[in-house]
Amino acid sequence: MGLVNLNRVLLKAREHGYAVGAFNFVDMEVLQGIVDAAVEAHAPVIVQTTEGAIEYAGIAYLAAMARIAAERADVDIVLHLDHGKHLEAVMLALRYGYTSVMIDASDRPYEENLALAKEVVKLAHPLGVSVEAELGRLRGIEDNVRVGEAGASLVDPEQAGAFVRASGIDALAPAIGTSHGAFKFKGTPRLDIDRLRRVADLTGIPLVLHGASSVPAKVIEKANRYGARIEGAAGVPDDILQQAIGAGICKVNTDTDLRLAFTAGIRERFAAEPGVFDIRHILGPARQAVKDMVAGRIGAFGSAGRG
Ligand code: G3H
Ligand code: 13P
Ligand code: ZN
Secondary structure (H helix, E strand, O other): OEEEOHHHHHHHHHHHHEEHHHHHHHHHHHHHHHHHHHHHHHHEEEEOHHHHHHHHHHHHHHHHHHHHHHHHOOOOEEEEEEEOOOOHHHHHHOOOOOOOEOOOOOOHHHHHHHHHHHHHHHHHHOOOOHHHHEOOOOOOOOHOHHHHHHHHOOOOOHHHHHHHHHOOEEEEEEOOOOOOEEEEOOOOOOOOHHHHHHHHHHHOOOEEOOOOOOOOOHHHHHHHHOOOOOOOEEEEOOOOHHHHHHOEEEEEEEEEHHHHHHHHHHHHHHHHOOOOHHHHHHHHHHHHHHHHHHHHHHHOOOOOOOO
C-alpha cells in the first residue's frame, strides 16, 4: 500500500469514536517499532517528523523509510509533517511525498495564523495532501495562576469555528490543557473537556491532541533504575485521554513516551551487559521497547483492528 492522507484515516475514526496514533520518529529503529506495532494490531497509524527531526536525519532518508514502510504494510500509514513552522518546511515535505502537513503558526497573531493556513491549504490540497493547524498555546492549565489567564492560553471555540471555515483545513489542534514533554501537570491532571466539546461542535472536523504522552510511571522507574534522573514527570492518564477521544479527538500525538521507552531500553542493555558494543544488541531491544509502548497506546486509542 502507498502512503495515505489524514482524511482517509481520521474521518473513519471520528465516525466510529476511536483515535489514530500519531507517533514521532527520527530514525529507522523508532519508525520500525511504530510500524511493527501498528501492523500487528492491524491499526492505521500516522508517522510524523518535526523540522528538528528533518534537520537531524535529512528529509530524503525519513521520507524514503516511511514510503518503504507503507509499501510493505497492510495497514494505512500517513506521513505527516509535525509542527511545520515555516512555509519552506511545508514545501519541502510536499516535494518529498509527505501526505499530510501541519502548519503551526499558533504563536503568531490570529490573522497571520489564518493567512498561513490558507496558503498551505492552497498548496497542499491540489496534491491530495491534508493540512492540520493549531489554535491556542500548549500549556498545562494548572500552570496558570489566575482562572482568566488559563482561558487566555486555551483555544477559543468560536474562533476555532471561524478559523476552520475560513481556512479549509482538514484537522485542528486545539489547546485544551496539555503541553509537550514529560512534565505536563504539577498537580492533578486536568484537561478542559467541555471546551473541547464546543470546539468539536463548532468546527465539525477531526481534532488533534498534542502533548498527549502518558509518561508511564513504570517506564520512568525503569529509566531511573538504570541511571536516569527524571523526577516529577507526569503525563495524560488513559481515562482523561479517553474522555478527550469521546469529545472529538481523532489524532493523538505521542513523542515523549517513545523517547522514554527507547532510552530506558538502551540504559537497561548497557547495565545488563557492560561489555556490549554491537549496536544491534543495543538498538534492537530499544526498538522492541518502542514497539511495546506503541502497542499499549493503540490499545488505549481503540484503533486496533481498524487498519
Ligand atoms: O512536538 C513534538 C516533539 O515532541 C518535539 O519534537 O524535539 O523534534 O522538535 P522536536
Ligand atoms: P508529547 O511530548 O506528549 O509526546 O507530545 C508530542 C507531540 O505533541 C508531537 O507533536
Ligand atoms: Zn505537538
